[in-house]
Amino acid sequence: MTNVSIVEDHIEFGLVLRDIINAIDGFNVRGIYNSAEDMLSKIYVQPADIMLIDLRLPGMSGIELIMKLKVILPDAKLMVCSTHNDNDSIFEALRAGALGYLLKDSTTVQVQMAIKELRDGGSPMSPFIARKVVCAFHESVLKIDNGLSFREQEIIELLAQGTSNKEIADLLFISTGTVKTHVRNIYKKLHVTNRISAINKIKKN
Template sequence: MIHTPNIVIIDIKLKMLSGIDLINQIKTLLPDTQFLICTGYQNDEHVFSALKAGASGYIVKGASYLEIQNAIVELYNGGAPMSPYIARKVIGMLQQKTDENKFGLSHRELEVLSSLSEGLLYKEISEKLNISQNTVKNHCKNIYKRLHVQNKIEALNKFAQYNFNGFLLESNINLAN
């Protein structure tokens, strides 16, 4: 008789693969097992990727023994334990305004993407938006990462397809160029 765990505590950073990838791989094999993320990573991408993969709770390292114990008990009893900071991120994501889209691009990233679609260079975008060229580059890196693309052309094509399919309701992005 094989016993499956009720709860697995897992970190995001593992030696061979990420905890998120591990959850994705074994969630279907252990459908009744609850996964509790216990990690030092607190950025949006890790939090939401872990929850989307199937984690039922997310606490940050540095939590006290009692907090971890309470999280395990809460998870076992059907709850979804989260460190307060993580819970605030989740609530914030659920309360996002309509200037966000399914890729999680911020209003400023949408402005940068719009400027790219107009054929503007980083320097021109920097001047137009009154931000540094390094900030423009950082926004572009974030855009490419969130859209899962490698360059400006792929980003504009993917976003144009997304916009064309009617998913983005409010956007001033002109992708005709």
């Protein structure tokens, strides 16, 4: 029997996941926890082989929990289940030690296939997430390292398309102020003082 833990602060969604997973032959959900702290307090009482973790949790974040679990239980198989599909969330989770990444709009069949794939040694990802990972890899191979973060790279590419700060904020679900901060950081890293110079420098690379 493969035991599974779910860390999800929306109890209704946690119960849906439990029913989906318990319907798979050979799998059993040992517990649903509404916070990282709750899960850690019971980690040895209700041990699990697989853990599904939301990123946005009250208190300790899902990223922090993944990092702690990799130290406490290095053999545990950790998978994110989240609504967040931005590059920063994806790659921070993977760097922290997550072996898979599912979006919450995944179908029942997709969740069940992902759980079984994770048990069997795979790294399941929602198609949208897998595409982002592949694209990021291609970019890292094709582009000279310019020191920009994934978010900054997203923003400079949108700037190159003529997208305004407000439009970028709407597309990336962040505030206009956050966009402006990223733009200032881009200028600093590229050693330029304006948008045109930044775009031209990226295109040359």
